[in-house]
Every structure is written in structure tokens, then in C-alpha cells.
Amino acid sequence: MSPPSGAPRRPLLSHASRPLTVTIPATNELGEPVPTEIAGEFPLTLYVDRREIVTLMTLGAAPEALTIGWLRNQRLVASLDDIESVQVDWDVGAVAVTTRHGLVDAEARLGSRTVTTGCGQGTVFGGLMDEIDAIHLPADRRLSQETLYALMDAVRHYESIYKQAGAVHGCALAAPRDDGCEILMFVEDVGRHNAVDAIAGQMWLDSLDGSDKIFYTTGRLTSEMVIKTAQMGIPFLVSRSGLTQMGWEIARKIGLTMIGRAQGKHYLLFSGEERFTR
Amino acid sequence: MSPPSGAPRRPLLSHASRPLTVTIPATNELGEPVPTEIAGEFPLTLYVDRREIVTLMTLGAAPEALTIGWLRNQRLVASLDDIESVQVDWDVGAVAVTTRHGLVDAEARLGSRTVTTGCGQGTVFGGLMDEIDAIHLPADRRLSQETLYALMDAVRHYESIYKQAGAVHGCALAAPRDDGCEILMFVEDVGRHNAVDAIAGQMWLDSLDGSDKIFYTTGRLTSEMVIKTAQMGIPFLVSRSGLTQMGWEIARKIGLTMIGRAQGKHYLLFSGEERFTR
Numbered sequence: 001m002s003p004p005s006g007a008p009r010r011p012l013l014s015h016a017s018r019p020l021t022v023t024i025p026a027t028n029e030l031g032e033p034v035p036t037e038i039a040g041e042f043p044l045t046l047y048v049d050r051r052e053i054v055t056l057m058t059l060g061a062a063p064e065a066l067t068i069g070w071l072r073n074q075r076l077v078a079s080l081d082d083i084e085s086v087q088v089d090w091d092v093g094a095v096a097v098t099t100r101h102g103l104v105d106a107e108a109r110l111g112s113r114t115v116t117t118g119c120g121q122g123t124v125f126g127g128l129m130d131e132i133d134a135i136h137l138p139a140d141r142r143l144s145q146e147t148l149y150a151l152m153d154a155v156r157h158y159e160s161i162y163k164q165a166g167a168v169h170g171c172a173l174a175a176p177r178d179d180g181c182e183i184l185m186f187v188e189d190v191g192r193h194n195a196v197d198a199i200a201g202q203m204w205l206d207s208l209d210g211s212d213k214i215f216y217t218t219g220r221l222t223s224e225m226v227i228k229t230a231q232m233g234i235p236f237l238v239s240r241s242g243l244t245q246m247g248w249e250i251a252r253k254i255g256l257t258m259i260g261r262a263q264g265k266h267y268l269l270f271s272g273e274e275r276f277t278r
Numbered sequence: 279m280s281p282p283s284g285a286p287r288r289p290l291l292s293h294a295s296r297p298l299t300v301t302i303p304a305t306n307e308l309g310e311p312v313p314t315e316i317a318g319e320f321p322l323t324l325y326v327d328r329r330e331i332v333t334l335m336t337l338g339a340a341p342e343a344l345t346i347g348w349l350r351n352q353r354l355v356a357s358l359d360d361i362e363s364v365q366v367d368w369d370v371g372a373v374a375v376t377t378r379h380g381l382v383d384a385e386a387r388l389g390s391r392t393v394t395t396g397c398g399q400g401t402v403f404g405g406l407m408d409e410i411d412a413i414h415l416p417a418d419r420r421l422s423q424e425t426l427y428a429l430m431d432a433v434r435h436y437e438s439i440y441k442q443a444g445a446v447h448g449c450a451l452a453a454p455r456d457d458g459c460e461i462l463m464f465v466e467d468v469g470r471h472n473a474v475d476a477i478a479g480q481m482w483l484d485s486l487d488g489s490d491k492i493f494y495t496t497g498r499l500t501s502e503m504v505i506k507t508a509q510m511g512i513p514f515l516v517s518r519s520g521l522t523q524m525g526w527e528i529a530r531k532i533g534l535t536m537i538g539r540a541q542g543k544h545y546l547l548f549s550g551e552e553r554f555t556r
Contacts, residue, residue: 024523024548026547027546027547028544028546028547029544029545031556036548038523039523040522041523042523042524057500057501057524145307220468222319222468223319242316244316244317244319245316245318245319246320246321248316268304268312268314269304269305270302270304270314273305
């Protein structure tokens with residue numbers, strides 16, 4: 001069946017979200033049994049056109065969006081239109097992606113890898129740092145302190161797995177509204193990079209533009225987090241955690257508005273002051 | 279100059295520890311300037327026998343130990359004796375390693391990569407999971423609750439960069455003592471995997487055996503953290519954070535004694551109960 005002429009083609013997707021937590025036995029300092037809910041963590045090996053690319057360890061909440069977003073953020077796929085299907089099969093811990101035209105510059109990109117911060121050893125294939133000069137964030141967007149507070153208030157109602165089980169990071173995509181701030185997506189995963197990749201994938205699936213959005217993360221503002229936010233075209237990055245030196249340097253270089261240590265009514269504005277209004 | 283016959287050869291090391299924090303300008307919710315101390319973060323590209331292997335993003339506190347421990351934990355080098363020299367040059371962001379006999383099974387190991395949890399996308403080259411069956415931890419070691427409390431008390435006095443600048447993870451190598459617990463090493467880095475790798479490297483440099491030690495981390499008990507602890511031969515793993523499902527499953531499989539959510543006088547014992555005494 002062909003899509004209507006001119007309409008973007010959507011990949012054929014499985015819907016293989018997993019149960020997010022399991023309960024294990026533990027004992028406390030009194031020797032009492034304490035059934036403890038923990039986050040799931042599963043290997044998901046990514047095959048593209050039958051070629052094995054990488055194994056991601058994931059909570060499994062949004063494996064299709066994660067796969068698409070990982071390919072997007074690694075710049076291995078240029079648009080959603082290039083992806084024909086994404087099929088997750090947890091029985092074998094694999095996701096099979098079929099593309100229409102193969103991966104972009106696969107040999108060069110998959111040949112070199114940078115183990116980035118995040119965890120200190122995240123992975124970006126290819127010369128990501130070489131490409132930041134090409135990023136242009138919109139200069140005319142504004143974020144008000146009022147919207148920032150509304151965002152911080154809104155995210156406190158999410159973070160469900162974290163509250164239950166800990167050991168996960170959450171990311172949110174939000175949009176300013178007249179009466180505050182709307183959370184459009186909230187994704188948790190055992191790794192912060194997975195959560196941001198899943199949001200990047202879902203943004204493609206929902207045809208969302210980043211230029212009027214805010215990206216929120218529970219995790220640290222590392223170089224990788226800054227670069228991925230900017231690659232999604234999002235000019236605002238907010239975290240309740242701190243930042244690293246390279247995250248700060250890159251945010252200043254590309255003119256990202258970056259706010260950290262955001263808790264309650266407190267925050268620190270680290271870069272991109274010109275877009276922020278108190 | 280030859281070493282005394284029979285003595286282990288020590289690699290020729292640079293001593294290129296960097297300043298750990300920098301102070302950047304920021305403004306708070308009142309618009310007041312707040313000079314903010316943040317953790318350093320620098321790319322360090324690892325060359326072995328002139329071949330580029332990987333780029334690590336690191337705080338730079340212990341780059342030589344990090345390099346050696348990374349090679350150890352990736353099983354690319356079988357013993358310290360195989361490393362002739364480790365020379366860090368921050369001017370070019372590179373560390374040059376010279377081996378005596380090349381890397382172990384380099385083509386196979388560097389050809390496949392698993393992006394592990396930690397951050398969700400850490401990196402372990404080669405089939406690490408295939409090797410956990412070969413790990414045997416000593417059954418006769420014991421950890422008492424008293425020693426655990428002494429450890430938790432001792433680590434509170436460390437974590438200097440974290441207190442100053444946030445955004446780092448700390449790992450400690452500790453040993454039970456009659457009157458409590460001694461911290462033998464404490465390493466902080468922008469990534470928890472770097473911190474554990476740096477300890478693994480320093481253990482080799484100091485000829486330390488892991489079987490009577492305790493490994494402490496501020497970070498989550500992920501599969502990668504469990505495997506690396508076990509590979510160092512350490513039977514006890516303690517964290518103030520939670521754990522992931524795969525971390526728990528592997529700890530049970532290899533019989534690691536694992537304690538999480540350790541704060542003040544509270545903790546949860548997750549596995550390896552037979553080595554723990556209350």
C-alpha cells in the first residue's frame with residue numbers, strides 16, 4: 001500500500017515495550033526481607049539491513065523510538081523517510097531495521113568511535129565533535145523564569161520508574177504554553193543517553209520541530225547531552241544536575257541556553273543568557 | 279637499565295594529573311553572579327603501539343592508571359608486565375602506550391562492541407558477557423556489618439570534587455581492618471567507568487590482590503560495574519545507589535556479595551548473603 005503522494009512515509013513499527021520493573025528479594029540492616037522493585041535492563045542488539053551494529057542496554061520502555069533516535073543521533077540515517085521498518089523481538093534481544101537506501105557513510109562512521117562522558121564511556125561513532133560548527137540554534141526564541149518554574153513543577157509529577165525503582169535517568173521534551181509549560185514526552189531509561197535518543201526518535205515519528213522546545217534531563221550536562229540537544233535543534237537545555245567543563249564549553253560555542261542545578265525555585269544559568277528572561 | 283631478576287617490570291609512566299576543577303561564571307534566579315566550580319572534562323585518545331584505539335572523556339585526575347585499567351578491564355592486556363610505557367600528553371589530548379607483545383586478540387575484541395548500561399551506552403569491546411562463567415570469587419571471605427558501616431563513614435570524608443563541583447562519580451577500593459575499614463584508593467571521574475578503570479589500573483601498579491578488598495561506588499550497580507568488580511577478583515561491591523536488573527542477575531550468577539542503597543545506617547543486601555555477617 002503506497003502512502004498518499006507527498007505525505008511522509010512512516011516506518012512499519014513493532015510495539016514491544018517491556019514491563020519496566022521487576023521485584024527482587026533483598027534484606028535490610030535488620031535482616032528483614034525487603035522486596036525491592038528495580039529497573040529492568042535488557043540487551044538490545046541493533047541490526048540494520050541484517051548487519052550487526054551495536055548492542056544497547058535498555059529499560060525497554062520505548063525500544064522502537066530508541067532505535068530510531070540512536071540512528072538519528074549517530075547521523076547514520078538522515079531522515080525518518082529512509083527507515084522502512086523497525087521490528088523488535090525480545091525473545092532474541094534484537095531489533096531489525098530495514099532502510100530504503102542503507103546507512104549514511106556507514107564505513108567511515110562506524111570505523112571510529114569516541115567514548116564520551118555521560119557515564120565517562122558513552123559512545124559516539126564518527127567525528128561528532130567535528131560537526132558542531134554546522135549547528136545553528138534559533139536566536140529569537142525566549143524562555144522566561146516563569147516557564148522554567150512551570151517545567152520544574154511539571155517534571156516532578158513524572159519520573160515514575162525512578163520513584164519506584166531508582167537507577168534510571170529521565171528526559172523530557174517540553175513546550176512553553178501561555179499558562180506555563182507542557183510536557184510532550186517523558187522517557188526514562190537505565191541510561192541517560194538512551195532516554196535522549198528515544199526522545200529524538202519519537203520527535204521524528206511525531207514530526208516535531210525542536211526550535212520552540214525545551215529539553216529537560218535528570219542527568220548531568222555533559223558534552224554528549226549538549227551536542228544531542230543541539231542536534232535536535234532545541235535551544236534550551238535544563239537539568240537538575242551539574243555540568244562538566246566540556247558540556248559548558250560546547251554550549252557556549254553553539255549558543256545553547258543551558259540551566260543547571262534546577263531544584264525548587266533555584267537554578268543556575270550557565271550559557272545563552274540572551275534567550276532567558278527573569 | 280634492567281630490573282632485578284624476578285621482579286615485575288613496571289611501565290615507564292608520565293605523571294600528567296590535571297587540575298580537577300575550573301570556575302565558570304553563572305547567574306542565579308535573582309540574576310546575581312555565582313562563580314561556579316565545575317569538574318574538568320578532557321578527551322584523551324588512546325594509542326597502543328601507534329594504533330588509535332578509543333577516545334575517553336576524563337576528569338584527568340589519574341590518566342596513566344585510567345589507561346592501564348581500561349586496557350586491563352577490556353582484557354586487551356593480560357598483565358602489567360606487558361606494558362612498557364604509558365605517556366600522557368595533554369597538549370594533544372593523547373596517551374601513547376607501548377606494549378611488549380602487542381594487544382591480546384585485538385582484532386576480535388576491537389571488532390565487536392557492546393554499548394553497556396552505566397550511562398546506558400558505555401562501551402565494552404568484545405564478548406565480555408561470554409567470559410563471566412570463567413570468574414570465580416573466593417567463597418571464604420567475610421564482610422561484617424560493622425566493617426560496612428566503617429566503610430560508609432570513611433567514604434563520606436572523600437568525594438572532594440563531588441562536593442566542590444558535582445557532576446562526578448567516585449569509586450573507592452577499601453580493605454577491612456580490625457578497627458574498621460581503610461580506604462586504599464579513592465578516584466573520582468566524570469564517568470563511573472573511568473573511575474573503576476583507574477582503580478583497576480592502580481591495583482596493577484601497586485600489585486594489589488582483590489580477593490580481600492571491598493569495592494565502593496557512588497554510582498548505580500549496573501551489569502558493567504558488577505562484571506568489572508568481579509574481574510578485579512573483588513568479592514564485595516557496595517553502592518549508595520540502586521541497581522539494575524542485569525546487574526543483579528550477574529551478581530547472583532557469579533556469587534558477588536552486593537549491597538546497595540547504603541546511606542547512614544541503612545542498606546539493602548542484594549546477593550551473596552553467605553559472605554555477610556550482621
